[in-house]
Amino acid sequence: MQVFDKIISDRGSRYAVAGGPAATRAEAQALLAELKRNKRFAKATHNSWAAILADGPVKDDDGEAGAGALILQMLERAELRDHxxxxxxxxxxxxxxxxxxxxxxxxxxxxxxxxxxx
Structure with a gap:
């Protein structure tokens, strides 16, 4: 998994982005769990994610309404699958x-x- 931390800051909110290969929903959730092993990420307000897998697209807003759909849309445009x-x-x-x-x-x-x- 690759993590890019502290990439955006606006009015006190801070953003990071991470990702890695995932062929199944279980693998995607395992990457999320791995990220959250870092206490800083576990305490984050939102960990929104998306992936296009063999059995279809999946997304999770984690309370940031619309974020998962936006990530998914960008992955579709980039034609990035199993990630x-x-x-x-x-x-x-x-x-x-x-x-x-x-x-x-x-x-x-x-x-x-x-x-x-x-």
């Missing part, structure tokens, strides 16, 4: 409104660019 991408947010106390979607998209773009998958 989970997790966007982590630590809430900073101020609502970000629509900017939160821009940050989720920027985090996924960062991951795709840095890993050479996009």
């Amino acid at each position: 989970v991408v997790i966007v982590t947010r630590w809430f900073g106390g101020k609502q970000l409104g629509g900017d939160r979607f821009r940050h989720v998209a920027d985090a996924v773009r960062h991951y795709l660019r840095e890993t050479g998958l996009g």
